Amino acid sequence: MEKLLSYTEKLAILAVQALIEEAELTPKPGLVDKESTGSHQDMSIELMIQSARSIEPAFREMAKVSYGKVPSQDLREEIAAIGRQGEIDMFQATGGVNTHKGAIWALGLLVSSAAMNPGETSLDHIAKTAGKLASFPDRNLTQQITNGKRVKEKYGVNGALGEAQQGFPHIRKIALPVLNNSRSRGIKEDLSRLNTLIALMSSLDDTCILHRGGAQSLTTTKELASEILLLGGVGTKTGWKILEELSQFLIKCHASPGGSADLLAATLFLDELYKNNKSYLWEFKKYSLIRK
Numbered sequence: 001m002e003k004l005l006s007y008t009e010k011l012a013i014l015a016v017q018a019l020i021e022e023a024e025l026t027p028k029p030g031l032v033d034k035e036s037t038g039s040h041q042d043m044s045i046e047l048m049i050q051s052a053r054s055i056e057p058a059f060r061e062m063a064k065v066s067y068g069k070v071p072s073q074d075l076r077e078e079i080a081a082i083g084r085q086g087e088i089d090m091f092q093a094t095g096g097v098n099t100h101k102g103a104i105w106a107l108g109l110l111v112s113s114a115a116m117n118p119g120e121t122s123l124d125h126i127a128k129t130a131g132k133l134a135s136f137p138d139r140n141l142t143q144q145i146t147n148g149k150r151v152k153e154k155y156g157v158n159g160a161l162g163e164a165q166q167g168f169p170h171i172r173k174i175a176l177p178v179l180n181n182s183r184s185r186g187i188k189e190d191l192s193r194l195n196t197l198i199a200l201m202s203s204l205d206d207t208c209i210l211h212r213g214g215a216q217s218l219t220t221t222k223e224l225a226s227e228i229l230l231l232g233g234v235g236t237k238t239g240w241k242i243l244e245e246l247s248q249f250l251i252k253c254h255a256s257p258g259g260s261a262d263l264l265a266a267t268l269f270l271d272e273l274y275k276n277n278k279s280y281l282w283e284f285k286k287y288s289l290i291r292k
Protein backbone atom coordinates (compact mmCIF):
# COMPACT_ATOMS: atom_id res chain seq x y z
CA MET A 1 0.00 0.00 0.00
CA GLU A 2 2.83 2.31 0.94
CA LYS A 3 4.55 1.59 -2.39
CA LEU A 4 1.31 2.25 -4.30
CA LEU A 5 0.79 5.63 -2.63
CA SER A 6 4.34 6.77 -3.15
CA TYR A 7 4.39 5.82 -6.85
CA THR A 8 1.08 7.50 -7.72
CA GLU A 9 1.90 10.59 -5.62
CA LYS A 10 5.21 10.81 -7.44
CA LEU A 11 3.51 10.78 -10.85
CA ALA A 12 1.48 13.87 -9.92
CA ILE A 13 4.58 15.63 -8.65
CA LEU A 14 6.51 14.78 -11.84
CA ALA A 15 3.66 16.08 -14.01
CA VAL A 16 3.50 19.42 -12.18
CA GLN A 17 7.28 19.68 -12.25
CA ALA A 18 7.24 19.13 -16.03
CA LEU A 19 4.68 21.92 -16.44
CA ILE A 20 6.77 24.31 -14.37
CA GLU A 21 9.95 23.41 -16.26
CA GLU A 22 8.18 23.99 -19.59
CA ALA A 23 6.91 27.40 -18.43
CA GLU A 24 10.33 28.40 -17.09
CA LEU A 25 12.23 27.40 -20.21
CA THR A 26 13.42 30.73 -21.67
CA PRO A 27 13.20 31.96 -24.37
CA LYS A 28 10.25 30.32 -26.14
CA PRO A 29 8.62 31.75 -29.29
CA GLY A 30 5.09 33.12 -28.71
CA LEU A 31 4.75 31.43 -25.32
CA VAL A 32 4.91 32.57 -21.72
CA ASP A 33 8.40 32.27 -20.25
CA LYS A 34 10.52 33.96 -17.56
CA GLU A 35 11.25 37.01 -19.72
CA SER A 36 8.15 37.46 -21.84
CA THR A 37 4.47 36.65 -22.02
CA GLY A 38 4.78 36.01 -25.76
CA SER A 39 1.46 36.37 -27.56
CA HIS A 40 -0.53 36.14 -24.30
CA GLN A 41 -1.72 39.39 -22.74
CA ASP A 42 -3.64 37.69 -19.94
CA MET A 43 -0.86 35.42 -18.60
CA SER A 44 2.41 35.69 -16.67
CA ILE A 45 5.04 33.22 -15.49
CA GLU A 46 3.65 33.47 -11.93
CA LEU A 47 0.17 32.61 -13.23
CA MET A 48 1.53 29.61 -15.16
CA ILE A 49 3.23 28.27 -12.02
CA GLN A 50 0.14 28.86 -9.86
CA SER A 51 -1.94 27.12 -12.52
CA ALA A 52 0.44 24.12 -12.68
CA ARG A 53 0.24 23.68 -8.90
CA SER A 54 -3.56 23.87 -8.94
CA ILE A 55 -3.73 20.79 -11.17
CA GLU A 56 -1.72 18.51 -8.86
CA PRO A 57 -4.78 17.10 -7.01
CA ALA A 58 -6.36 16.12 -10.35
CA PHE A 59 -3.18 14.36 -11.51
CA ARG A 60 -2.93 12.57 -8.15
CA GLU A 61 -6.52 11.40 -8.42
CA MET A 62 -6.03 10.21 -12.03
CA ALA A 63 -2.96 8.23 -10.98
CA LYS A 64 -4.77 6.71 -8.01
CA VAL A 65 -7.81 5.49 -9.94
CA SER A 66 -5.65 4.12 -12.79
CA TYR A 67 -3.12 2.18 -10.73
CA GLY A 68 -2.67 -1.36 -12.04
CA LYS A 69 -5.71 -1.15 -14.37
CA VAL A 70 -5.96 -1.53 -18.16
CA PRO A 71 -7.62 0.96 -20.56
CA SER A 72 -11.43 0.65 -20.53
CA GLN A 73 -14.55 2.71 -21.15
CA ASP A 74 -15.11 3.01 -17.39
CA LEU A 75 -11.60 4.26 -16.74
CA ARG A 76 -11.88 6.70 -19.68
CA GLU A 77 -14.98 8.19 -18.08
CA GLU A 78 -13.42 8.33 -14.62
CA ILE A 79 -10.33 10.12 -15.98
CA ALA A 80 -12.46 12.52 -18.04
CA ALA A 81 -14.50 13.51 -14.97
CA ILE A 82 -11.31 14.15 -12.97
CA GLY A 83 -9.83 16.05 -15.93
CA ARG A 84 -12.89 18.29 -16.15
CA GLN A 85 -12.64 19.00 -12.40
CA GLY A 86 -8.94 19.77 -12.98
CA GLU A 87 -9.97 22.33 -15.62
CA ILE A 88 -12.37 23.93 -13.10
CA ASP A 89 -9.57 24.09 -10.49
CA MET A 90 -7.25 25.64 -13.09
CA PHE A 91 -9.78 28.30 -14.14
CA GLN A 92 -10.41 29.09 -10.48
CA ALA A 93 -6.69 29.48 -9.83
CA THR A 94 -6.19 31.75 -12.84
CA GLY A 95 -9.36 33.82 -12.64
CA GLY A 96 -10.74 32.30 -15.84
CA VAL A 97 -7.60 32.25 -18.01
CA ASN A 98 -6.93 29.12 -20.07
CA THR A 99 -3.34 28.44 -19.01
CA HIS A 100 -3.22 24.63 -19.17
CA LYS A 101 -6.32 23.05 -20.74
CA GLY A 102 -4.36 21.20 -23.42
CA ALA A 103 -1.71 20.23 -20.87
CA ILE A 104 -4.28 18.71 -18.50
CA TRP A 105 -5.48 16.59 -21.40
CA ALA A 106 -2.08 15.29 -22.59
CA LEU A 107 -0.42 14.93 -19.19
CA GLY A 108 -3.58 13.56 -17.59
CA LEU A 109 -3.69 10.69 -20.07
CA LEU A 110 0.02 10.01 -19.65
CA VAL A 111 -0.15 10.10 -15.85
CA SER A 112 -3.02 7.64 -16.01
CA SER A 113 -1.05 5.39 -18.35
CA ALA A 114 2.06 5.54 -16.17
CA ALA A 115 -0.08 4.45 -13.22
CA MET A 116 -1.56 1.60 -15.25
CA ASN A 117 2.00 0.44 -15.95
CA PRO A 118 3.97 0.84 -12.71
CA GLY A 119 7.72 0.68 -13.27
CA GLU A 120 7.36 0.51 -17.09
CA THR A 121 10.49 1.77 -18.84
CA SER A 122 9.17 1.63 -22.43
CA LEU A 123 7.96 5.18 -23.05
CA ASP A 124 6.51 3.95 -26.34
CA HIS A 125 4.29 1.57 -24.40
CA ILE A 126 3.19 4.31 -21.99
CA ALA A 127 2.31 6.73 -24.81
CA LYS A 128 0.45 4.01 -26.74
CA THR A 129 -1.52 2.87 -23.66
CA ALA A 130 -2.55 6.52 -23.14
CA GLY A 131 -3.69 6.48 -26.78
CA LYS A 132 -5.84 3.40 -26.18
CA LEU A 133 -7.51 5.11 -23.22
CA ALA A 134 -8.16 8.28 -25.26
CA SER A 135 -9.71 6.16 -28.03
CA PHE A 136 -12.68 5.11 -25.92
CA PRO A 137 -15.54 7.49 -26.74
CA ASP A 138 -16.18 10.47 -24.50
CA ARG A 139 -19.86 9.79 -23.89
CA ASN A 140 -20.20 12.84 -21.63
CA LEU A 141 -18.82 15.22 -24.24
CA THR A 142 -20.64 18.55 -24.09
CA GLN A 143 -21.86 20.29 -27.21
CA GLN A 144 -19.79 23.31 -26.17
CA ILE A 145 -17.96 24.81 -29.13
CA THR A 146 -14.24 25.12 -28.41
CA ASN A 147 -11.52 26.90 -30.39
CA GLY A 148 -10.07 23.48 -31.18
CA LYS A 149 -13.36 22.12 -32.55
CA ARG A 150 -13.90 25.21 -34.68
CA VAL A 151 -10.53 25.05 -36.42
CA LYS A 152 -10.45 21.26 -36.69
CA GLU A 153 -13.59 21.47 -38.77
CA LYS A 154 -12.39 24.44 -40.80
CA TYR A 155 -8.91 23.09 -41.64
CA GLY A 156 -9.46 19.33 -41.37
CA VAL A 157 -6.72 18.73 -38.77
CA ASN A 158 -6.60 16.19 -35.94
CA GLY A 159 -5.80 18.47 -33.00
CA ALA A 160 -5.24 17.41 -29.40
CA LEU A 161 -7.74 14.53 -29.56
CA GLY A 162 -6.17 12.93 -32.67
CA GLU A 163 -2.64 13.28 -31.34
CA ALA A 164 -3.63 11.47 -28.15
CA GLN A 165 -5.68 8.77 -29.88
CA GLN A 166 -2.73 7.94 -32.14
CA GLY A 167 -0.57 7.37 -29.03
CA PHE A 168 1.24 10.72 -29.16
CA PRO A 169 3.35 10.16 -32.32
CA HIS A 170 4.89 13.64 -32.03
CA ILE A 171 6.32 12.74 -28.63
CA ARG A 172 7.49 9.26 -29.61
CA LYS A 173 8.84 9.97 -33.07
CA ILE A 174 10.02 13.58 -32.83
CA ALA A 175 10.33 15.06 -29.35
CA LEU A 176 12.02 12.27 -27.41
CA PRO A 177 14.51 11.47 -30.23
CA VAL A 178 15.42 15.17 -30.67
CA LEU A 179 15.83 15.69 -26.91
CA ASN A 180 18.12 12.67 -26.61
CA ASN A 181 20.02 13.48 -29.79
CA SER A 182 20.65 17.08 -28.70
CA ARG A 183 21.86 15.91 -25.30
CA SER A 184 24.15 13.29 -26.81
CA ARG A 185 25.69 15.97 -29.05
CA GLY A 186 26.70 17.77 -25.85
CA ILE A 187 24.18 20.58 -26.32
CA LYS A 188 23.23 22.33 -23.05
CA GLU A 189 20.00 21.12 -21.41
CA ASP A 190 18.05 24.35 -22.00
CA LEU A 191 19.00 24.46 -25.66
CA SER A 192 18.22 20.75 -26.04
CA ARG A 193 14.73 21.41 -24.70
CA LEU A 194 14.33 24.41 -26.96
CA ASN A 195 15.41 22.29 -29.96
CA THR A 196 12.72 19.80 -28.90
CA LEU A 197 10.05 22.53 -28.86
CA ILE A 198 11.18 23.77 -32.29
CA ALA A 199 11.07 20.22 -33.68
CA LEU A 200 7.49 19.85 -32.43
CA MET A 201 6.57 23.21 -33.97
CA SER A 202 8.03 22.16 -37.33
CA SER A 203 5.48 19.36 -37.65
CA LEU A 204 2.44 19.75 -35.34
CA ASP A 205 -0.92 20.97 -36.68
CA ASP A 206 -1.35 23.15 -33.62
CA THR A 207 -4.95 24.30 -33.27
CA CYS A 208 -3.74 27.13 -30.99
CA ILE A 209 -1.80 28.66 -33.89
CA LEU A 210 -4.60 27.99 -36.37
CA HIS A 211 -7.34 29.59 -34.31
CA ARG A 212 -5.45 32.79 -33.65
CA GLY A 213 -3.38 33.15 -36.81
CA GLY A 214 -5.02 31.01 -39.50
CA ALA A 215 -3.47 28.60 -42.01
CA GLN A 216 -0.73 30.94 -43.23
CA SER A 217 0.60 31.38 -39.67
CA LEU A 218 0.85 27.64 -39.21
CA THR A 219 2.64 27.21 -42.55
CA THR A 220 5.16 29.97 -41.80
CA THR A 221 5.72 28.64 -38.26
CA LYS A 222 6.48 25.17 -39.61
CA GLU A 223 8.79 26.58 -42.30
CA LEU A 224 10.81 28.76 -39.90
CA ALA A 225 11.04 25.96 -37.32
CA SER A 226 12.23 23.51 -40.00
CA GLU A 227 14.82 26.03 -41.14
CA ILE A 228 16.20 26.27 -37.59
CA LEU A 229 16.58 22.50 -37.47
CA LEU A 230 18.26 22.42 -40.90
CA LEU A 231 20.75 25.03 -39.70
CA GLY A 232 21.75 22.71 -36.83
CA GLY A 233 19.31 23.91 -34.17
CA VAL A 234 19.05 26.90 -31.85
CA GLY A 235 22.64 26.46 -30.68
CA THR A 236 24.01 27.76 -34.00
CA LYS A 237 24.32 31.47 -34.75
CA THR A 238 22.11 31.25 -37.83
CA GLY A 239 19.59 28.97 -36.09
CA TRP A 240 19.30 31.49 -33.24
CA LYS A 241 18.72 34.31 -35.73
CA ILE A 242 15.79 32.45 -37.30
CA LEU A 243 14.45 31.70 -33.81
CA GLU A 244 14.28 35.46 -33.18
CA GLU A 245 12.50 35.89 -36.50
CA LEU A 246 10.02 33.16 -35.53
CA SER A 247 9.30 34.84 -32.17
CA GLN A 248 8.68 38.19 -33.84
CA PHE A 249 6.47 36.56 -36.46
CA LEU A 250 4.28 34.81 -33.84
CA ILE A 251 3.88 37.97 -31.78
CA LYS A 252 2.97 39.97 -34.90
CA CYS A 253 0.12 37.56 -35.72
CA HIS A 254 -0.82 37.03 -32.02
CA ALA A 255 -0.31 33.29 -32.47
CA SER A 256 1.08 30.88 -29.88
CA PRO A 257 2.29 27.26 -30.17
CA GLY A 258 0.34 26.09 -27.08
CA GLY A 259 -0.03 22.53 -28.41
CA SER A 260 3.73 22.18 -28.89
CA ALA A 261 4.29 23.59 -25.40
CA ASP A 262 1.93 20.95 -23.97
CA LEU A 263 3.77 18.19 -25.81
CA LEU A 264 7.14 19.51 -24.62
CA ALA A 265 5.87 19.34 -21.02
CA ALA A 266 4.59 15.81 -21.70
CA THR A 267 8.00 14.85 -23.13
CA LEU A 268 9.79 16.21 -20.04
CA PHE A 269 7.38 14.24 -17.87
CA LEU A 270 8.11 11.00 -19.75
CA ASP A 271 11.85 11.65 -19.67
CA GLU A 272 11.79 11.99 -15.86
CA LEU A 273 9.41 9.05 -15.56
CA TYR A 274 11.92 6.85 -17.39
CA LYS A 275 14.63 7.75 -14.86
CA ASN A 276 12.20 7.23 -11.98
CA ASN A 277 10.97 3.87 -13.24
CA LYS A 278 14.45 2.56 -13.86
CA SER A 279 15.35 3.18 -10.24
CA TYR A 280 11.90 2.01 -9.11
CA LEU A 281 12.57 -1.37 -10.74
CA TRP A 282 15.98 -1.51 -9.17
CA GLU A 283 14.55 -0.73 -5.72
CA PHE A 284 11.86 -3.31 -6.31
CA LYS A 285 14.45 -6.00 -7.20
CA LYS A 286 16.58 -5.05 -4.19
CA TYR A 287 13.52 -5.28 -1.96
CA SER A 288 12.62 -8.72 -3.35
CA LEU A 289 16.18 -9.95 -2.78
CA ILE A 290 16.13 -8.73 0.82
CA ARG A 291 12.79 -10.44 1.36
CA LYS A 292 14.16 -13.66 -0.09
Ligand SMILES: CC(C)(COP(=O)(O)OP(=O)(O)OC[C@H]1O[C@@H](n2cnc3c(N)ncnc32)[C@H](O)[C@@H]1O)[C@@H](O)C(=O)NCCC(=O)NCCS
Nearest residue numbers: 080083102105108146147148159160163205206207258259
Ligand atom coordinates in the same frame (compact mmCIF):
# COMPACT_ATOMS: atom_id res chain seq x y z
C1 LIG B 1 -9.44 17.07 -26.10
C2 LIG B 1 -9.46 18.40 -25.34
C3 LIG B 1 -8.03 18.95 -25.33
C4 LIG B 1 -10.39 19.41 -26.01
O1 LIG B 1 -9.91 19.67 -27.29
P1 LIG B 1 -10.51 20.67 -28.37
O2 LIG B 1 -10.01 20.23 -29.70
O3 LIG B 1 -11.98 20.85 -28.17
O4 LIG B 1 -9.74 22.03 -28.18
P2 LIG B 1 -9.49 23.20 -27.14
O5 LIG B 1 -9.42 24.43 -27.96
O6 LIG B 1 -10.46 23.21 -26.02
O7 LIG B 1 -8.04 22.85 -26.52
C5 LIG B 1 -7.06 22.30 -27.28
C6 LIG B 1 -5.69 22.49 -26.63
O8 LIG B 1 -4.89 21.37 -26.97
C7 LIG B 1 -3.56 21.77 -27.34
N1 LIG B 1 -3.32 21.40 -28.76
C8 LIG B 1 -3.63 22.06 -29.88
N2 LIG B 1 -3.29 21.38 -30.98
C9 LIG B 1 -2.73 20.26 -30.56
C10 LIG B 1 -2.18 19.13 -31.24
N3 LIG B 1 -2.14 19.05 -32.57
N4 LIG B 1 -1.72 18.12 -30.49
C11 LIG B 1 -1.74 18.19 -29.14
N5 LIG B 1 -2.25 19.23 -28.44
C12 LIG B 1 -2.75 20.25 -29.15
C13 LIG B 1 -3.51 23.25 -27.10
O9 LIG B 1 -3.05 23.53 -25.80
C14 LIG B 1 -4.96 23.69 -27.19
O10 LIG B 1 -5.24 24.86 -26.47
C15 LIG B 1 -9.79 18.17 -23.89
O11 LIG B 1 -9.84 19.40 -23.23
C16 LIG B 1 -11.03 17.37 -23.53
O12 LIG B 1 -11.74 16.77 -24.30
N6 LIG B 1 -11.26 17.33 -22.26
C17 LIG B 1 -12.38 16.61 -21.67
C18 LIG B 1 -11.92 15.97 -20.41
C19 LIG B 1 -11.21 14.67 -20.68
O13 LIG B 1 -11.63 13.78 -21.38
N7 LIG B 1 -10.09 14.46 -20.03
C20 LIG B 1 -9.40 13.19 -20.08
C21 LIG B 1 -8.01 13.23 -19.80
S1 LIG B 1 -7.44 14.47 -18.74
Ligand SMILES: Nc1ncnc2c1ncn2[C@@H]1O[C@H](COP(=O)(O)OP(=O)(O)OP(=O)(O)O)[C@@H](O)[C@H]1O
Nearest residue numbers: 023031032098099100101102103147208258261262
Ligand atom coordinates in the same frame (compact mmCIF):
# COMPACT_ATOMS: atom_id res chain seq x y z
N1 LIG C 1 4.12 28.41 -21.73
C1 LIG C 1 2.91 28.49 -22.27
N2 LIG C 1 2.45 29.69 -22.73
C2 LIG C 1 1.24 29.77 -23.30
N3 LIG C 1 0.42 28.71 -23.51
C3 LIG C 1 0.80 27.49 -23.08
C4 LIG C 1 2.07 27.34 -22.45
N4 LIG C 1 2.20 26.06 -22.12
C5 LIG C 1 1.09 25.42 -22.54
N5 LIG C 1 0.24 26.26 -23.13
C6 LIG C 1 -1.06 25.81 -23.71
O1 LIG C 1 -1.65 26.76 -24.57
C7 LIG C 1 -3.06 26.80 -24.37
C8 LIG C 1 -3.52 28.25 -24.35
O2 LIG C 1 -3.58 28.73 -25.64
P1 LIG C 1 -4.63 29.85 -26.08
O3 LIG C 1 -4.49 31.06 -25.19
O4 LIG C 1 -4.44 30.07 -27.55
O5 LIG C 1 -5.99 29.16 -25.80
P2 LIG C 1 -7.47 29.58 -25.98
O6 LIG C 1 -8.06 29.88 -24.64
O7 LIG C 1 -8.06 28.46 -26.76
O8 LIG C 1 -7.39 30.88 -26.90
P3 LIG C 1 -7.78 32.41 -26.67
O9 LIG C 1 -6.94 32.87 -25.50
O10 LIG C 1 -7.35 33.04 -27.97
O11 LIG C 1 -9.24 32.42 -26.44
C9 LIG C 1 -3.35 26.15 -23.04
O12 LIG C 1 -4.40 25.20 -23.14
C10 LIG C 1 -2.05 25.50 -22.62
O13 LIG C 1 -2.16 24.11 -22.39
